[in-house]
Amino acid sequence: QALRKLTGAISRSSTSVIFINQLREKVGIMFGNPEVTTGGRALKFYASVRLDIRKVDSIKNGLDVTGNRVKVKVVKNKVAPPFRSAEFDILYNEGISYWGSVLDAAVDGALVEKAGSWFSCNGQRLGQGREQTVGFLKANPKLGEELIAQLKGKAAEKVLQPA
Structure with missing residues (x-):
């Protein structure tokens, strides 16, 4: 009942409400997902994003x-x-992690090559291991900004291409 009364006030005031919940396991479930969130079904029903x-x-x-x-x-x-x-x-x-996300996007966009545990960009080795490479991007933000500009260019090309 509380959520039914709150949704109107939340909507009128343009407020975001975040609920954090935990998972429990149902006993004796053979098929399907045995995990269930506590607190009944109201949160599942009223939530806009889960x-x-x-x-x-x-x-x-x-x-x-x-x-x-x-x-x-x-x-x-x-x-x-x-x-x-x-x-x-x-x-x-x-x-x-901002620079970690930039590195992930650059690897997905083929701007940074990953060979084993080494990361390299345009023939320049950035670091061995993900954490060391993220540290390199933090220390050299100019290279990171260039990667971001290239990623934005690729994203714009993808959006502008006719289907």
């Missing part, structure tokens, strides 16, 4: 864990196409 966020890996700096690599799946989306997924880094005391 995301499933899972930890993929830990990001380490030496022995210290500095963040997590997460995979996000869009479970429900009333405002855009659903069932998309993304993978990115969330760093403690920093948030989502």
Whole structure:
């Protein structure tokens, strides 16, 4: 009942409400997904966007864990196409890793070549391992900005091409 009463006020005030929930497992489920969110069905029904966020890996700096690599799946989306997924880094005391996302996009766009654990761009080696390469991009933002400009150019070409 609370969500039914709140949705009108939330809509009128142009407010975003974020609920964080946990997963539980149903006992005795043989087929289908045994995971269920707590709190009943109202949250599933009233939510405009539902995301499933899972930890993929830990990001380490030496022995210290500095963040997590997460995979996000869009479970429900009333405002855009659903069932998309993304993978990115969330760093403690920093948030989502900007340069890590730039590196991922550059590798996907074939602007940065990955051979084994080495990353290189235009014949120049950027670093061995993902974290070292992200550190190189942080230290050399000019190269990072060039990659971003090239990525934007590729995205614009893709949008402007007739179907």
